[in-house]
Structures are given as structure tokens and as C-alpha cells.
Amino acid sequence: MSDEIDINITQASSSELQSIRALDDATFIQIDRWADNIWTGMLTTEESSVLVASSLSASVAPSTASNGISTTVCPSTAAPILGFIAFERGGKIMKLGVAPTARRQGIGHALLNAALQVFHKGKFRKFALAVSLHVEPTNAPALQLYTAHGFEKDAVVDNYYGPGRPAWRLLLEK
Numbered sequence: 825m826s827d828e829i830d831i832n833i834t835q836a837s838s839s840e841l842q843s844i845r846a847l848d849d850a851t852f853i854q855i856d857r858w859a860d861n862i863w864t865g866m867l868t869t870e871e872s873s874v875l876v877a878s879s880l881s882a883s884v885a886p887s888t889a890s891n892g893i894s895t896t897v898c899p900s901t902a903a904p905i906l907g908f909i910a911f912e913r914g915g916k917i918m919k920l921g922v923a924p925t926a927r928r929q930g931i932g933h934a935l936l937n938a939a940l941q942v943f944h945k946g947k948f949r950k951f952a953l954a955v956s957l958h959v960e961p962t963n964a965p966a967l968q969l970y971t972a973h974g975f976e977k978d979a980v981v982d983n984y985y986g987p988g989r990p991a992w993r994l995l996l997e998k
Contacts, residue, residue: 829929830880833938836908838867840876843905851921855986858919866910866918873948874910875938877922877931878903909935915943915952920966932969940973940996958984958991970994 836844841863848857858866866872880903907922917939922931943952958981959966975994984991 829926829931831906831931831934832878832880832903833875833934834878836867836874836876838864840905841867844874844876844908847905847908847921847923848919850923852919870913872910872912872918873939873942874908875935875942876905877907877935878905907931907935909939911939911942911948913948913951915948915955917955917957920957927965933972936969936973955996957994959994960985961990961992967992 841860844863844867845858845860848863863874866874905923906926907920909920910918912918917936920932920935922935940955942948943955955975956978957970957975959970961967961980971994973996975996978993978995981991981993983989
């Protein structure tokens with residue numbers, strides 16, 4: 825990683841849907857982007873959670889979120905969303921994205937740490953026996969991030985991302 829920045833991790837709200845969608849569009853190729861209804865479901869159900877990262881350079885106040893993560897609350901207009909992580913209570917990380925201009929600054933690590941904290945100590949702790957995710961075998965930065973956090977390759981899933989696009993399934997035992 826190059827220069828790390830101070831990062832603010834908060835629980836995403838439905839009011840941030842358009843900012844999250846814009847970041848999803850900037851981060852993923854067309855076929856891998858989520859529609860509004862998928863994001864809305866992730867943001868509004870008890871079965872899932874979305875965390876967002878922004879810079880702490882704006883004025884912030886300390887808080888403890890209902891999921892047990894000690895965070896800071898940043899006014900939605902104070903700092904742009906630099907990254908997000910979406911996950912389900914059963915232990916599945918669905919999507920992690922960091923703005924292309926904000927990569928290699930510790931944002932992915934901070935988001936992954938926050939999500940793992942929810943699985944191990946937060947509201948999803950009783951549901952997740954292991955944490956899993958899928959990643960394209962050619963996505964070396966993502967593989968490096970996940971293996972640095974203890975994830976191990978479990979299986980290759982053919983056509984996971986579409987015809988001819990396999991994925992590695994990675995697992996982190998609790």
C-alpha cells in the first residue's frame with residue numbers, strides 16, 4: 825500500500841444509494857454492476873449489510889453503530905464515498921469496491937476488517953460459521969487483499985461470473 829488515509833467506516837443508508845451506485849459503476853464492468861433493486865435489498869433487509877468508507881478529513885463525531893462497530897458519523901455531504909462492502913449475515917461477502925482513484929490507500933483493508941468485525945463480534949456473529957467470497961482468478965489485488973486477511977482458496981467455481989468467467993471461492997474459518 826502507498827499512502828494510507830484516515831478512513832471513516834459507517835453503515836450505509838438508503839439515502840446513499842445513488843452514491844453507492846455511482847461507485848459501483850466506476851468500479852465494476854457493466855455485467856458485474858448491480859441494479860438499484862439489488863442495492864435497495866442489501867441496504868434495507870436484516871439479512872444483509874452495506875458499509876461505506878469515506879475520508880476522515882471532514883468534520884466527524886464519534887459513534888458506536890448498532891452492529892457493534894465503533895465508527896464516526898460523517899455528514900453525508902461532507903465526504904464522498906470512497907469504497908463499499910456488501911455482505912450477508914450467513915457469512916458471505918457479496919461485493920467490495922474501492923474508487924479507482926482511492927486504491928492502495930488502505931480502504932479495502934479497512935472495509936474488510938469492519939465486515940469481519942461484524943461477523944465475529946457484531947449482529948451477524950451467530951449466523952456465520954465461516955466467511956466466504958468469490959473472486960476472479962485474474963484479480964491479483966483482490967486475491968492479495970483477501971489472503972492477507974487469512975482467506976484461503978477453497979474451490980474453483982466454473983462460470984461464476986458468466987460463461988467462461990470462473991471464480992475462486994475463498995474461505996475464512998471463524
